[in-house]
Amino acid sequence: MEIGLVELSRMQFALTAMYHFLFVPLTLGLSILVAIMETVYVMTNRPIWRQMTKFWGTLFGINFVLGVATGITMEFQFGMNWSYYSHYVGDIFGAPLAIEGLMAFFLEATFVGLFFFGWDKLSKVQHMVVAWLVAIGSNFSALWILIANGWMQNPVGAEFNPDTMRMEMTSFFDVLFNEVAQAKFVHTVSAGYVTASVFVLGVSALYLLQNRHKDLARRSIAVASAFGLAAALSVVVLGDESGYSASHTQKMKLAAIEAMWETHDAPAPFTAIGFPDQEARETHYAVEIPWAMGLIGTRSLTKEIPGINDLVAESEVKIRDGLIAYDALMTIREQRDATPPEVRATFEAHSDNLGYALLLKRYVDDPRNATEEQIKMAADDTVPGVAPLFWAFRIMVALGFSFIAVMAYFFYRASFRQMQFPRWSLYAAVAIIPTPWIAAELGWFVAEFGRQPWTVDGVLPTALSASHLSIADLLITLAGFLIFYSVLFVIEVSLMVKYIRKGPFQDVEETHAWQERHEARLRSETPAPTLAATPAE
Amino acid sequence: MILYELIDYDILRVIWWALLGVLLIGFALTDGFDMGVGALLPFVAKTDVERRVAINTVGPVWEGNQVWFILGGGAIFAAWPPLYAVSFSGFYLAMFVVLAAFIVRPVAFKYRSKREGATWRARWDWALFAGGAVPALLFGVAVGNVLLGVPFYLTEDLMPMYPGNFAVKFVGLLRPFALLAGVVSLAMLLMHGAAWLSLKAEGVVAERARAIGIKAGIVAAAGYALAGLWLAVGVDGFTLGEVAANGPSNPLYSDVTRGGSWLSAYADRPWIVIAPVLGFAGIALAVMGLKAGREVSTLLWSKMGILGIISSVGLTMFPFILPSTLDPNSSLTVWDSSSSHQTLFIMLVCAVIFMPLILMYTAWVYKVLWGKVTEAQVTDNADTVY
Numbered sequence: 001m002e003i004g005l006v007e008l009s010r011m012q013f014a015l016t017a018m019y020h021f022l023f024v025p026l027t028l029g030l031s032i033l034v035a036i037m038e039t040v041y042v043m044t045n046r047p048i049w050r051q052m053t054k055f056w057g058t059l060f061g062i063n064f065v066l067g068v069a070t071g072i073t074m075e076f077q078f079g080m081n082w083s084y085y086s087h088y089v090g091d092i093f094g095a096p097l098a099i100e101g102l103m104a105f106f107l108e109a110t111f112v113g114l115f116f117f118g119w120d121k122l123s124k125v126q127h128m129v130v131a132w133l134v135a136i137g138s139n140f141s142a143l144w145i146l147i148a149n150g151w152m153q154n155p156v157g158a159e160f161n162p163d164t165m166r167m168e169m170t171s172f173f174d175v176l177f178n179e180v181a182q183a184k185f186v187h188t189v190s191a192g193y194v195t196a197s198v199f200v201l202g203v204s205a206l207y208l209l210q211n212r213h214k215d216l217a218r219r220s221i222a223v224a225s226a227f228g229l230a231a232a233l234s235v236v237v238l239g240d241e242s243g244y245s246a247s248h249t250q251k252m253k254l255a256a257i258e259a260m261w262e263t264h265d266a267p268a269p270f271t272a273i274g275f276p277d278q279e280a281r282e283t284h285y286a287v288e289i290p291w292a293m294g295l296i297g298t299r300s301l302t303k304e305i306p307g308i309n310d311l312v313a314e315s316e317v318k319i320r321d322g323l324i325a326y327d328a329l330m331t332i333r334e335q336r337d338a339t340p341p342e343v344r345a346t347f348e349a350h351s352d353n354l355g356y357a358l359l360l361k362r363y364v365d366d367p368r369n370a371t372e373e374q375i376k377m378a379a380d381d382t383v384p385g386v387a388p389l390f391w392a393f394r395i396m397v398a399l400g401f402s403f404i405a406v407m408a409y410f411f412y413r414a415s416f417r418q419m420q421f422p423r424w425s426l427y428a429a430v431a432i433i434p435t436p437w438i439a440a441e442l443g444w445f446v447a448e449f450g451r452q453p454w455t456v457d458g459v460l461p462t463a464l465s466a467s468h469l470s471i472a473d474l475l476i477t478l479a480g481f482l483i484f485y486s487v488l489f490v491i492e493v494s495l496m497v498k499y500i501r502k503g504p505f506q507d508v509e510e511t512h513a514w515q516e517r518h519e520a521r522l523r524s525e526t527p528a529p530t531l532a533a534t535p536a537e
Numbered sequence: 538m539i540l541y542e543l544i545d546y547d548i549l550r551v552i553w554w555a556l557l558g559v560l561l562i563g564f565a566l567t568d569g570f571d572m573g574v575g576a577l578l579p580f581v582a583k584t585d586v587e588r589r590v591a592i593n594t595v596g597p598v599w600e601g602n603q604v605w606f607i608l609g610g611g612a613i614f615a616a617w618p619p620l621y622a623v624s625f626s627g628f629y630l631a632m633f634v635v636l637a638a639f640i641v642r643p644v645a646f647k648y649r650s651k652r653e654g655a656t657w658r659a660r661w662d663w664a665l666f667a668g669g670a671v672p673a674l675l676f677g678v679a680v681g682n683v684l685l686g687v688p689f690y691l692t693e694d695l696m697p698m699y700p701g702n703f704a705v706k707f708v709g710l711l712r713p714f715a716l717l718a719g720v721v722s723l724a725m726l727l728m729h730g731a732a733w734l735s736l737k738a739e740g741v742v743a744e745r746a747r748a749i750g751i752k753a754g755i756v757a758a759a760g761y762a763l764a765g766l767w768l769a770v771g772v773d774g775f776t777l778g779e780v781a782a783n784g785p786s787n788p789l790y791s792d793v794t795r796g797g798s799w800l801s802a803y804a805d806r807p808w809i810v811i812a813p814v815l816g817f818a819g820i821a822l823a824v825m826g827l828k829a830g831r832e833v834s835t836l837l838w839s840k841m842g843i844l845g846i847i848s849s850v851g852l853t854m855f856p857f858i859l860p861s862t863l864d865p866n867s868s869l870t871v872w873d874s875s876s877s878h879q880t881l882f883i884m885l886v887c888a889v890i891f892m893p894l895i896l897m898y899t900a901w902v903y904k905v906l907w908g909k910v911t912e913a914q915v916t917d918n919a920d921t922v923y
Contacts, residue, residue: 065647068600069640075610079625080632083697090618091876095884098615101608102891107898110601114902117597117922121905161877163785165695166618168877333693336790467626468696470703477633484637488644495651505920 008474009081009466012481014448016073018441019485023067025440028142028189029196029231030060031108031135036223038131042124052216053131055504056200061116062495066488068109073481081474085455085465091168092158092175093148100144108137142192143185150181152456153447154249160351162332162344167459179245184447187238190231191443194403195436197228198429201410203500205429208421213503218419225410232403239400240296247297247305250457252315253450255308256386257393258293259283263307267294273394276386281309308383315356316379318458322357325350326367355459362463384452392442392449399439406432541882547782547872549881553616554858554871556888558851560612564605565726565847566840571599573730575642575669576723578662581734581745588662589650589915589923594737596923597906599646601899606639615884619788619874620858623697627689628679630707635672642668650923669730670723677722680850681715681764683859684799685772690864691788700863714767721760725820725843727753732823732839736832739909747827754824754842758817761846765800765813768853774799775860780872788873793865802853809852816845 034056041049075097078086086094111133118127151158157174158167169175201224204217246254254260259276260268261283270292274283297305306314328347332339359378360367370378410429413421451457455465544552574595582588595602614621625632641664649661688709689699699706731750735743778792803810819842826835854860856871875881915922 061647062651065643068603069643072603072607072639073636075607076625076632076636078614079610079621080629081626083622083626084694086614086622087618087695087697090614090621091880094611094613094615094618094621094876095880098608098611098884099887099891101604101611102887102895105607106601106604106891106895109604110895110899110902113597113600114905118905161785164787164877169880169883172879172883467629468698469626469629473629473703476630476703480633480637484640488640491644491648495648498652 005469005471005474006463006466008471008478009469010462012081012474012478013077015478015485016070016077016481017448018444019489020067020070020074021440021444022437022489023063023070024142025192025195025436026063026199027060027067027138028192029194029227030056030063030199031131031138032193033196033200033223033227034060035128035131035135036227037220038128040223042128048215048219051504052220055216056220057115057131058499058505059203059496061112062492062499064112066492069488070485081467081469082455082465083467085460087166088460088465089151089155089158089167089456091166092151092155095169095172096144096148096151096175100141100148104137104140104144106137108134108141111137139189142189146185146188147176147178147181149447150178150184151175152454153184153451154178154180154245155456155459160354162329162347163336165333167456180242180249183238183241183245187235187242187443190234190238191436191440193231194228194235194407195440197224197231197407198403198436199433200224201228201406202430202433205421205426206500207503209423209426209430216504218414221410221421222414222419225407225414229404229407229411232400232407236400236404239397243296244299250451251306252308252311252382253384253389254297255306255311256384256450257389257446259286259386259390260293260305260307261309263304263310264293266298266304267291267301268297268305269293270296271390274390276390278383278386308386312379312383315382316375318353318356319359319375319378321350322353322355323360323367323370325352325354326357329354330368353458355454355456355461358464359453359461361461381453384450389446389450393446396439396442396446399435399442403436403439541879544882544885545783546878546881549878549885550782550871550875552885553875553881554851554855556885557609557612557617558848560605560609562844562847564602564609565843566729567602568599568605569673569726569843570729570733571595571602571642572669572673573726573728574734575665575730576673576727577730577734577746577749578666578669580749581731581742585655585658586912586915587742588658590738590742590910590912591734592646592649592665592923593910593915594734596646598903600643601902603639603643612884616876616881617858617869617874618876619691619695619697619786619869623689623691623869624687624859626697627687627699628682628710630703631675631679631710635675638668638672646923650919669726673726674719674723677719678710678715680722681718682710682712684718684768684850684854685712685714686775686795686860686862686868688863689861689867691867693789695787695789714764714772717760717764717767721757721764721846724753724757724760725846728757728820728823728827729836729839729843731827732836735827735830736836737910739911747830750827751824754820754827754839757842757846758820758824761813761816761820769798769800772799773797774801775857775865775868777856777868777870777872780870782872783878784872786873786875786877788867788869791866791868791870791873793860793868793870795862795865799853802855806852806855809849812845812849812852814845816842816849819843819845 034053037049037056038053041053111130114122114130115134118130122130156178157169157171159170161168200220204220204224207213207217243254259271259274261281269288269290271283271286271288274286276283291301293305294301294303325347328343328350331343332347357367359381360370360374363374363377364370409425410421413419453461453463455462574591578588578591582591645661645664645668649658688701689697691697728750731746731753734746735750738746773795774797776794776797778794780791784790819838822838823835823842826838857868858871858874859869861867
């Protein structure tokens with residue numbers, strides 16, 4: 001593959017987005033776990049739970065700040081690197097991003113400061129509410145981002161306006177309740193909950209192995225395994241829901257993930273293992289499970305799932321149809337208000353496939369001049385890279401199921417075996433700490449690489465979306481982000497390790513002492529000394 | 538949904554133009570003092586404890602303040618997609634520098650005091666200084682460039698193009714007038730940061746801040762006056778021909794010519810003179826307040842000055858948002874670069890619901906955190922504060 005502007009822009013987006021998502025899942029899950037712990041503290045009034053809240057809260061803070069910092073890049077790089085995309089779909093895509101800021105991010109960012117600095121300025125219940133507001137804000141953030149992303153996968157509620165040369169919203173309701181977005185949202189936040197649960201479980205297991213902070217570790221495992229079990233089940237169920245919706249919204253992605261070259265008689269088999277060969281369009285050494293694919297994809301025994309070859313043929317038909325729309329659009333662009341109504345009618349009849357005609361722009365400036373061969377090439381382009389999708393998906397799914405097993409095991413030991421955990425299981429819990437991140441990144445890879453060659457499925461090709469910058473611009477920023485982000489990553493991990501080594505800030509007696517003083521102060525008539533910083537005592 | 542026709546398209550466009558201003562001003566008023574404190578840090582605080590006092594005055598609030606920046610980006614995307622597309626890619630490398638500053642700053646706040654060690658802390662102090670001073674300067678430079686016009690054009694497909702070498706384009710932003718605008722912006726935020734420190738810090742940190750803030754305020758006012766003169770004599774404005782105020786958002790549909798003066802807006806709409814008046818008066822009162830050692834009122838006057846200066850730019854340029862020097866017809870104006878009628882309406886409903894809520898809970902948080910940060914607090918709680 002020749003590395004041009006578009007490839008560099010994609011690399012930069014992949015780098016910054018995947019880096020951002022190293023921090024987001026932990027924020028999503030740990031915010032809720034911390035809020036749960038603080039709620040237990042408020043309800044039981046037992047200092048150990050306050051200590052847990054503060055300890056996990058500190059780790060949450062170290063992680064949170066990088067999630068926020070790298071999110072800034074995400075908010076602006078659509079405009080910086082994907083300016084034609086921004087113009088073309090900003091009318092729809094910008095709205096959920098702005099609402100995310102209004103409704104969610106403001107909430108989480110305003111209260112997160114109070115969470116860390118407000119221990120002595122708020123009553124216990126107030127502080128707990130603050131913790132929940134941070135958690136709710138974080139999770140609502142994810143909702144709006146996934147509504148935006150879901151629209152890229154399944155662009156409902158919008159149509160092309162020839163006067164403004166862009167997509168415009170026709171139904172906000174459809175964008176909001178996009179079935180792809182809803183399934184993705186629950187799948188993604190659940191993945192975050194699993195990540196945080198595995199993290200809390202692993203760190204706690206480490207403490208048990210080291211024979212320290214055992215009260216904190218045991219209780220943390222109890223919370224994390226219960227929460228994690230529910231979340232792991234939810235991830236898999238909603239992942240299946242995503243697969244089901246892909247069977248009618250993104251047929252090509254589904255076929256590519258399954259390396260299904262030919263349409264199979266219903267119900268199709270599921271290829272568990274195999275070696276997809278994109279050139280030959282077949283999968284070598286395939287191990288198939290009969291019926292399984294048909295059941296997952298269509299939830300029936302009679303509906304067919306189209307294979308890649310048939311979908312390519314379908315794309316070719318759509319390209320030809322899109323060319324009719326493109327031709328009409330050129331007339332409208334020239335004649336503006338003077339355009340004959342029948343040309344506008346022609347455009348509207350074919351505009352659904354306009355995006356397919358734009359696929360030809362990669363090969364020829366004016367798609368109407370495309371040769372038969374170029375049309376065939378553009379149709380072939382609609383197949384994403386099959387082998388990477390096939391494998392990424394399978395590793396993700398295997399990890400997803402293994403999280404259920406891990407969480408179920410620890411939940412069982414915590415609930416029915418007096419919190420006694422064999423040493424091998426503790427070692428295992430420490431060892432698997434990185435795996436949920438791997439699963440989450442692979443999940444995004446499947447979602448976004450599988451969407452290629454489109455930025456917005458069937459609407460706007462990736463090759464057309466990028467800004468017309470120079471290669472030098474891209475090389476500078478790509479190198480800049482790479483160096484900058486690597487340094488920040490090393491610093492973040494080293495601080496995490498430092499604070500995990502250090503353990504909870506104080507022991508239980510000290511927290512008892514704090515509690516008495518705190519309550520005495522709240523009862524006293526004299527106002528608390530005014531502090532902008534927290535004396536966490 | 539026909540509901541959105543309740544408000545005419547042209548009125549929605551003006552409302553969103555005003556809301557864009559509100560967001561930019563909100564950002565300057567809140568995150569502005571964070572940037573100011575960062576830029577002042579090496580000068581107002583010499584010892585580690587002094588630095589921690591200064592940092593902890595903004596410690597609990599910078600995160601929320603920075604959301605004004607993020608929300609500004611999101612709102613431009615949603616309400617003015619062509620502006621979002623053209624400006625951020627057109628100012629590409631400058632935007633990268635701003636992003637780098639906005640990424641390193643939060644991390645510096647959070648991580649600086651998480652380790653002992655003079656080198657570690659000194660490096661983060663540098664990051665805080667650069668993370669405050671660089672964007673404060675560059676935002677002004679960007680505004681200066683917008684007044685001068687930006688070298689871009691739109692193709693017939695409305696693809697933004699910015700011909701030229703990347704280095705020339707980046708250095709080309711640093712034109713004298715734009716640099717002057719950058720100085721005004723930096724000085725204004727230094728004054729604002731000083732006003733904040735004099736309210737939230739004590740002793741020597743507050744004293745030094747006041748001394749610098751007075752000078753910064755004078756520089757800001759002088760630079761602002763000079764920029765006004767420069768606009769009157771040395772900068773060509775842009776003129777918009779006939780345009781349908783509720784027509785389609787296609788910048789190429791309108792007729793724009795270069796020439797005339799931006800300041801002719803003051804002849805057409807004399808009432809807008811209130812903006813520069815507020816700007817000058819706010820700065821003057823803030824400088825006097827800093828001299829006299831008044832705290833709360835000084836911060837409010839400083840806010841008024843910033844509000845006046847920023848809104849004067851928008852009001853002077855109206856209806857232009859981003860004029861193009863390469864092809865004036867490609868210029869983005871209020872009438873031809875907004876979102877669709879429906880999207881503007883939906884976003885307005887969201888803003889009307891959430892903005893008051895945001896202002897309410899933000900005010901509550903500031904109220905909870907009311908009071909000065911002292912050296913004793915920082916040393917007593919060395920493990921937990923920033």
